Amino acid sequence: MDLLLMAIFIASGTYMLNAKEQRKRIAILGMHLSQYQIEKLMEALTEGYLRALGENTPERRDQVWALLSTTEQQLSQQFNRFAADFAKVSDEDARVSRLPIALPFADKLFPAATFDMRKALAIHAKGITHVMQNTGHLSAKDRAYMMTAELFLMQHTCHWYCKSKTIASARMMARHQTPHEQLVNSVSEPTRKAYLALIQGH
Secondary structure (H helix, E strand, O other), rough: HHHHHHHHHHHHHHHHHHHHHOOOOHHHHHHHHOOOHHHHHHHHHHHHHHHHHOOOOHHHHHHHHHHHHHHHHHHHHHHHHHHHHHOOOOHHHHHOOOOOOOOOHHHHHOHEEEHHHHHHHHHHHHHHHHHHHHOOOOOOOHHHHHHHHHHHHHHHHEEEHHHHHEEEEHHHHHHOOOOOOHHHHHOOOOHHHHHHHHHHHO
């Protein structure tokens, strides 16, 4: 019985400490995001891609793609400013645990098993801009697919920062039916290389 009570106390304490840390991280990220319309632009863009792909005539598709290019530019500009703004966050608040589950003070107890959220956002900012500029000369359909992957992977990173990798991956599956590995494989090669090097600690 004593062991059971001890296990309950430890579990309760861990949950409360995790919740406190996560609320802090959500507040930090939310404070910086609130200055921009990134989420609104992401939603408009992903919905617009589906609308363009669903058009029956090439002329109508081209019109929708043209309208979406403005949204892409706005999103790229805003996300670059957001990443630059978040780069001012302290080193302590920017550390993200690589452990699959959330543990209290994991970033302090296992500093080698962390990555820097500031660097992650910089990678995502470059990736979004790279796809927006279409330096790879992709078709409109392929570029839309790659941009969606870049945005979803960035969203995964934000959830990872606030909660844990496991929760971030579960949310991505629940909302978009897309595994984390598939997102990584679907982004541009520069994003993939830089992202994997960061989260794997290379």
